[in-house]
C-alpha cells in the first residue's frame with residue numbers, strides 16, 4: 001500500500017459519503033480496502049471478499065459493539081447479540097417470517113395495502129412516490145407484521161426516523177435524544193396496548209410469535225426487538241421500492257422487458273438492492289487481533305461493513321455502477337451474511353418484488369419521471385428521498 005493511498009481513509013468526509021458514496025468506495029476498494037476513517041471513527045471494509053470472510057467468522061467479528069448507540073436508543077436487541085443469546089431471540093421471531101406464512105398470510109395483506117394506496121392517488125396524474133406510496137406501503141405492511149394495530153403509518157415512520165437518528169447521534173445532540181426517547185416511549189405504549197390481545201389470540205404477527213415462542217421473550221426483549229424491526233424493516237423496503245422505480249424509469253428497455261414478463265420481477269428486486277444497498281453499512285467489533293484485507297486490526301477495533309461498496313465491487317460484478325436486470329447471476333450481499341442475515345429477506349422480496357412493484361407498473365403502465373428531480377441521500381442507509389412521477393390520469 002503506497003503512502004499516498006494510505007491517506008484516503010483519513011480524508012473521507014461523511015457529508016461527501018451522504019451525497020454520493022460510490023466514487024469514494026471505488027478509491028477505497030482499489031487502494032485501501034480496510035481503511036481507518038477518523039470521520040466515522042472506524043475501519044471501513046469495502047471489498048466484497050473481505051466482507052464475506054468477516055461474516056463467516058462471527059466469533060472474531062462480533063455484532064455486540066461496545067458503546068453502541070443502538071442499544072442506548074432501543075435496548076439490547078437481537079442485532080447486537082452473538083451466539084446462543086442471539087439464536088434464542090431469532091428463533092422466537094422466525095415463525096412470522098417463514099415462506100409459507102408469508103404466502104398464506106402476508107401476501108394478501110400486502111396486496112390490499114398496495115391496491116388501496118394506488119386507488120388514493122391514481123386519479124391525480126402525478127405524485128411523489130416517496131410520500132404517497134413507498135413510505136406508507138412499507139409502514140402499513142410492517143404495522144401488520146408486527147401486530148401494532150393501534151399505531152398509524154405516520155407514527156411508524158416518525159418513530160423509525162427518530163430512532164435511526166438516535167442510533168447515529170455521535171454528536172450527542174440533546175434534541176435528537178429527546179426525539180428518539182419520545183419515539184421509544186411511543187413504541188412501548190403501542191406494544192403495551194396490544195400485548196393483552198396477542199396473548200389471548202395467537203396469530204402470525206411478530207409480537208404474537210415472541211409471546212408464544214417455546215422460550216417466550218420477556219417484555220423488555222420484546223420492546224428492544226420491536227424497536228429494531230421498526231428501525232430496520234421500514235426504510236429498507238421503502239428505499240428498495242423507490243430505487244427500483246428509478247432504475248426502471250431510467251432504463252426504458254428494461255422496464256419494457258419486465259412489464260412483458262412477470263418472471264423478471266425477482267431479478268429486478270435483486271438487482272435493485274445490489275445496485276443501491278438500502279443498508280449501506282453496519283458495524284462489527286473485533287474480539288481479538290486479526291488480519292483482514294492485508295491490515296492488522298487490534299482487538300476491539302470498530303469496523304464499518306460497507307455492503308454498499310461490496311455490492312459494487314468490480315472484481316465480482318461487471319460494470320457495477322450500471323442498473324442491469326440482465327446481469328450474470330452472482331450473489332449480492334444486501335441482506336448481510338452469517339447469523340444476522342436479514343430475517344425479513346423473504347418478506348421483503350414478497351412485499352417489494354411480488355406485490356408493490358408489479359402492481360404499480362401494471363396499474364400505471366405509462367408511469368414516467370415528472371419534471372422535478374429525483375433526489376438521493378445517505379450512506380449508512382441509502383435511498384431516494386423524492387421520486388416525482390407523472391402519467392395520464
Ligand code: HEM
Pocket residue numbers: 063078079080090145229232233234236237240273277278279282283307334335336337339340341342343344345347348
Ligand atoms: C429490502 C429490504 C431489506 C434489506 C435490504 C434488509 C437488510 C438487512 C441487513 C443487511 C441485515 C443485517 C444487519 C447486520 O448484520 O447488522 C438485516 C437484519 C435484519 N432484518 Fe432486514 N432488511 C430488509 C427488510 C427487512 C424487513 C421487511 C424486516 C422485518 C419484517 C427485516 C428484519 C430484519 C431483522 C429482524 C434483522 C436482524 C436479524 C438478526 O440479527 O438475526 N428486514 N436486514
